[in-house]
Amino acid sequence: MAADGLTDIDLAALRAAHEANDGIATLAVKRVSNVSEFGVVITGSDGRIQGFQEKPDQAEALSDLASCMIYVLDREIFDYFPEQPVVDFALDLFPALLSNDVPFHIHEIDSYWNDVGSLPEYLQGNLDAVQGAVEVELAGELLEPSGGDEALERGDPGVGGPVLAAEGCEIGAGVRLDGPLVLGEGCTIGDGAWVKESVVLSGAEVPPGALVASAVYGRRAA
Template identity: 30%
Template sequence: MRAMVMAAGAGTRLHPLTLSLPKPMVPIANRPVLEYTLENLRRHGVTEVMLNLHSHPRKIRSYFKDGKRWGVRIRYSQEPELLGTAGGVKKAAAFLKGGTFLVMSGDGLTDIDLTALADFHKKNRAQATIALKSVDSRLEYGVTLTDRKGRVTRFIEKPRWSDVFSSQVNTGIYVMEPSMLSKIPAKKVCDFGSELWPRLLKEGGRMYGYPVGHYWCDVGNFSEYRRAQKDILDGKIGLFFPGRMIRPRIWVDESAAIGRGVTLEAPCLIGKNSRIGQGTRIGAYTVIGTHARIGRNTVLNNCTLWNNVTVDNRVHLANCIIGHNARVTESISVHEGIVIDINR
């Protein structure tokens, strides 16, 4: 089976961090979220992968290259103008037309059992199968209703509260038969949720919904991004992230240097080649990226620092996300969700 991973989104809801970085490259526990998707595909024997690109394409290409490091073979489909979720798949039809294929989101964090999803699809002789997740907040996603056998009977993309009829939402993970490709117009903008799925349902097509029991989070806005960071540190998702556990739920890379009198509160993660100055306190749910420099007598609480960040002496940060290469100057305090990114 082959897979199409949607990696072309602009990530506007994560601005300013994604002004200079494609959304699939946003780090979760010091690894791009897209990296977890590729590893899950390989874990389930899917090694032929197509990525569509639009926003900052060189940063994805230069990091993932041909995919060999992750045990997959990556091809790329460049979209100078965004074609929508279904339109992007149509552009890659030559790659996908040989058999049943997967479609996944490049900015979704999940450890979904893709083998079980594909088996469900085949068992039901479906044309398309949507992976569904029960969530509390439903307005940002397509809500789906199925019968007792899992066949989709109703679907609305991004509904109003008056239209919410189910807690099961569309995760953007699909299994599809190649015959579906002929239903997508060529060289035109087309989306699965707003166009293809409602049309297939109206035609009486065999569309099924597979309930996902595993973890899933759409890392598309700041609240969900923070939740994903917290959940992976809490062990709610069965994915590997780098670091040696020196004490329960405290991960420190072997190349990191921790000064005298530093307090590390669980859970936290200290990245490769980072330096933490003496007397500093790293509070719970703080993730520090690679090559960070944290000064003396500094306090970080519930913060996410990306790579190459410098935080000077006597700085207090709380609930902050600090973008790549940023510097926070000496003796200041920043609180409550401030985002800093010098690459704007």
């Protein structure tokens, strides 16, 4: 499993699919609308993998199944590792399986999956987690709504939507927080600031009266 992915995939179902496929490997895949951002997997009608395309143009794509970089592998997979210091699954191992006509298959998922390959995806993953779109354990406290909907619509101070605050957050007077929103450990929100649909990283300081919207805000952002 890739370390930078955010998912609540059913790993037991993936393993069961692997055992049923009777292949040396099974790759979790998910259908995507924009294939140009992902490596896609080409398969036969039986789910056996026939090839790959790396971030193809939409018009040239032969599949809309993105590899989630989550695999179940038999021990025999090591027989196909090239004798080199570093082995890349996509560039070295899987081409070796194809060239040796070794069966391996896909398992299509409908679970949440975000490969967190960019800052926008990092932001979206955090906001999705706060909203409950992906089943993960949240570290921090969900703040109670305050101020009322009408006051928030006027731009008055208060808390609206899910706001997750980690330990040590300092929130000044007259602050408006519009969720989904994540406040990192030890961050400071200055008096009268307005923060909406963002991730404020640990230790960051939002100046008094500032507006932060749809952003990943760090220590040097001010």
